[in-house]
Amino acid sequence: MVNKPPAPEQSKEQGPSQDADQEPLLQIRAVIKKFGDFTAVNDVNLDIHKGELFCLLGGSGCGKTTLLRMLAGFEAPSSGKIIIDGKDMSDVPPYERPTNMMFQNYALFPHMSVEKNISFGLQQDGFSKSEISDRIDDILRLVELRDYKKRRPQQLSGGQRQRVALARALVKEPKLLLLDEPLGALDKKLREQTQFELMNIQDKVGVTFVVVTHDQEEAMTLSTRIAVMDKGKFVQIGTPTEIYEFPENRFIADFIGSANIFEGKVIETSVNHLRIKTEIGDFDVEHNIEVSKGSHVYIGLRPEKIHLSKQAPEKKTENQTLGVIDDIGYLGNTSRYKVRLESGRIIDVTAPNQVRPKNRTHHITWEDNVYIHWDASSSMLLNK
Amino acid sequence: MTDIGVFKVIPPRIRLAWTRFAGSIQSSWKTLVIWTPFFWLLIFFLAPFFIVAKISLAELVIASPPFSNMVQWVDGSVVTIRLVFDNFIYIFEDPLYARTYVNSLKIASISTVFCLLVGYPVAYGIIRSGPVAKPLLLFAIILPFWTSFLLRVYAWMGLLADQGTINSLLISLGLIETPIQMLYTEFAVYVGIVYTYLPFMILPLYANMEKLDSTLNEAAADLGSGPINTFFKITLPLTAPGIIAGSLLVFIPATGEYVIPDLLGGGNVQMIGRLLYNEFARNVDWPVASAVAIVLLLLLVLPMAVYQHYQAKSSEDT
Ligand SMILES: Nc1ncnc2c1ncn2[C@@H]1O[C@H](COP(=O)(O)OP(=O)(O)O)[C@@H](O)[C@H]1O
Numbered sequence: 276m277v278n279k280p281p282a283p284e285q286s287k288e289q290g291p292s293q294d295a296d297q298e299p300l301l302q303i304r305a306v307i308k309k310f311g312d313f314t315a316v317n318d319v320n321l322d323i324h325k326g327e328l329f330c331l332l333g334g335s336g337c338g339k340t341t342l343l344r345m346l347a348g349f350e351a352p353s354s355g356k357i358i359i360d361g362k363d364m365s366d367v368p369p370y371e372r373p374t375n376m377m378f379q380n381y382a383l384f385p386h387m388s389v390e391k392n393i394s395f396g397l398q399q400d401g402f403s404k405s406e407i408s409d410r411i412d413d414i415l416r417l418v419e420l421r422d423y424k425k426r427r428p429q430q431l432s433g434g435q436r437q438r439v440a441l442a443r444a445l446v447k448e449p450k451l452l453l454l455d456e457p458l459g460a461l462d463k464k465l466r467e468q469t470q471f472e473l474m475n476i477q478d479k480v481g482v483t484f485v486v487v488t489h490d491q492e493e494a495m496t497l498s499t500r501i502a503v504m505d506k507g508k509f510v511q512i513g514t515p516t517e518i519y520e521f522p523e524n525r526f527i528a529d530f531i532g533s534a535n536i537f538e539g540k541v542i543e544t545s546v547n548h549l550r551i552k553t554e555i556g557d558f559d560v561e562h563n564i565e566v567s568k569g570s571h572v573y574i575g576l577r578p579e580k581i582h583l584s585k586q587a588p589e590k591k592t593e594n595q596t597l598g599v600i601d602d603i604g605y606l607g608n609t610s611r612y613k614v615r616l617e618s619g620r621i622i623d624v625t626a627p628n629q630v631r632p633k634n635r636t637h638h639i640t641w642e643d644n645v646y647i648h649w650d651a652s653s654s655m656l657l658n659k
Numbered sequence: 660m661t662d663i664g665v666f667k668v669i670p671p672r673i674r675l676a677w678t679r680f681a682g683s684i685q686s687s688w689k690t691l692v693i694w695t696p697f698f699w700l701l702i703f704f705l706a707p708f709f710i711v712a713k714i715s716l717a718e719l720v721i722a723s724p725p726f727s728n729m730v731q732w733v734d735g736s737v738v739t740i741r742l743v744f745d746n747f748i749y750i751f752e753d754p755l756y757a758r759t760y761v762n763s764l765k766i767a768s769i770s771t772v773f774c775l776l777v778g779y780p781v782a783y784g785i786i787r788s789g790p791v792a793k794p795l796l797l798f799a800i801i802l803p804f805w806t807s808f809l810l811r812v813y814a815w816m817g818l819l820a821d822q823g824t825i826n827s828l829l830i831s832l833g834l835i836e837t838p839i840q841m842l843y844t845e846f847a848v849y850v851g852i853v854y855t856y857l858p859f860m861i862l863p864l865y866a867n868m869e870k871l872d873s874t875l876n877e878a879a880a881d882l883g884s885g886p887i888n889t890f891f892k893i894t895l896p897l898t899a900p901g902i903i904a905g906s907l908l909v910f911i912p913a914t915g916e917y918v919i920p921d922l923l924g925g926g927n928v929q930m931i932g933r934l935l936y937n938e939f940a941r942n943v944d945w946p947v948a949s950a951v952a953i954v955l956l957l958l959l960v961l962p963m964a965v966y967q968h969y970q971a972k973s974s975e976d977t
């Protein structure tokens with residue numbers, strides 16, 4: 276009982292080549308990693324195609340780094356297989372893998388200049404001196420660090436170190452670039468700027484990226500596809516839109532963005548509508564899957580998909596209920612309202628502040644009686 | 660922030676006086692902290708050095724103490740300062756001294772290299788060992804210090820002697836028929852020095868390697884570098900400070916070592932420590948003994964000063 280995106284062409288326009296006939300660049304097959312009794316990565320399966328910018332998203336300790344380290348070859352899977360570019364990586368040491376990693380703490384060599392750090396990897400591949408210096412010039416231009424060639428890592432700012440680490444991993448033009456929380460150490464503004472830089476760079480060099488992050492906004496901005504991890508397992512894999520608009524279960528709906536979640540029972544089924552009885556009333560939900568009458572379901576409702584008005588909505592058929600404004604959080608561009616229903620249940624609603632309020636009062640204010648209403652297609656059917 | 664509340668009720672004049680008082684305590688405390696090591700070094704290192712240097716420039720006389728005064732009053736009004744360089748000239752002219760210096764430096768260098776060859780893998784192994792084994796291994800390194808150094812050297816005599824443990828074992832196994840002479844050879848001196856000074860190599864190396872970030876090795880492997888290349892390009896340069904510290908801690912005392920060459924080398928191995936002892940205790944020639952010590956000091960300090968100078972220069976360059 277999973278609700279799939281209704282329009283399959285939607286995922287087409289998203290990522291680059293995800294042609295089924297092309298062999299995936301990275302194939303993870305039933306990979307398990309145990310540390311003693313503790314299972315850090317639990318039966319993970321994944322295909323990543325060439326040119327993707329793939330995000331592993333999950334809370335701290337869910338096994339993201341462990342999975343990435345298995346791809347780089349620093350940890351061996353307890354069972355399962357990792358195949359990169361058609362080659363089984365089981366017996367391939369890190370220094371022979373076609374991957375490069377950007378470490379969470381950057382791991383720059385402190386006794387080498389920026390230039391030497393970057394050339395280290397190229398020297399291992401036996402490039403000529405002139406080729407190495409050409410490549411270093413190119414990559415330093417890309418990350419805008421040409422004036423810092425001779426500096427030691429200790430003499431650079433956090434943002435500059437991060438770019439050196441990126442350059443060092445990129446310069447070898449790996450088939451697969453692994454980035455562990457690459458922007459974690461940066462402040463918000465710099466992080467956002469670097470996110471777009473990363474996307475530009477990925478666009479230019481065409482390397483396949485696997486990025487680990489715990490920041491859902493970062494994952495949404497960066498990636499062509501996201502795998503959401505929890506307790507060592509993949510909970511859902513999909514494009515940012517799929518994950519946000521069609522979460523499979525309550526965990527995802529709550530983890531990515533926020534959602535009002537109601538428990539309910541199916542009381543009517545029709546071709547593409549369900550009528551569901553919940554604690555706050557009966558509602559219509561649009562769907563495109565088989566759900567039998569009487570079954571137990573959850574529906575999720577994103578705060579920004581709920582309309583708020585003092586007047587009764589014109590469309591009488593729309594899902595609606597009455598409530599009282601309990602609290603307002605003014606965020607500038609939007610406001611977040613807490614609406615108390617008759618049952619006592621609080622519903623989160625966000626609405627854009629499209630008009631500039633005079634005398635700092637909103638047209639909707641504390642203790643106002645309001646209608647909340649939403650389209651049948653806006654509510655998300657969740658399992659579990 | 661809480662201070663603001665306090666200061667509000669105190670009149671500004673008192674506040675200022677208090678700030679000055681606190682500031683002066685703080686700065687005199689700082690002065691004290693900075694000068695304490697200087698005083699220590701002055702009293703226990705620099706002063707003895709100058710005393711020895713002074714004796715080395717004196718003349719042997721039959722007196723107590725057995726050397727001439729540097730500063731003398733002549734006719735109760737004129738001060739004369741007599742510097743006698745004879746002792747140094749004597750040391751440079753008698754080839755025995757040059758040979759002994761060279762031999763000491765040679766034995767100390769070779770011992771240092773062996774300590775490094777043994778100590779480096781040991782320190783690395785301790786770093787890599789598990790959380791249970793690590794403190795035990797470290798403890799084992801320090802354990803010999805709990806028994807007397809002299810006792811341990813005597814134990815080596817027992818092991819290395821012609822009728823000693825090692826020879827008896829080899830004979831009883833039928834590997835040799837007559838004992839191999841080990842005691843009273845240079846070999847025994849090497850064994851003794853390497854054994855004694857090994858912890859002084861291992862501990863600084865351990866302290867240095869402890870700080871080493873293991874992800875650097877992973878980063879090197881990730882960039883295509885095999886284990887051997889990673890060792891020479893990453894681990895070795897980053898542990899250089901530990902290697903230098905350990906080597907100095909072994910090399911310097913080993914050069915002037917007296918007990919080990921005396922007990923394990925017998926009369927067959929001449930090292931500067933024994934020569935110094937002979938001059939001082941047997942010949943009761945304090946001025947020559949002092950000159951021997953000063954030359955040794957210069958031999959050890961000059962290369963280090965040069966090294967320091969270039970080290971400071973090269974770190975300025977980058
Ligand atoms: N070498 C290890 N030994 C034991 N447990 C480990 C080891 N590495 C990671 N773990 C455990 O595995 C879990 C996942 O860790 P990690 O992959 O680093 O999580 P994250 O998603 O935050 O990157 C954590 O609970 C961590 O304690």
Ligand SMILES: [Mg+2]
Pocket residue numbers: 339340379
């Ligand atoms: Mg991590």
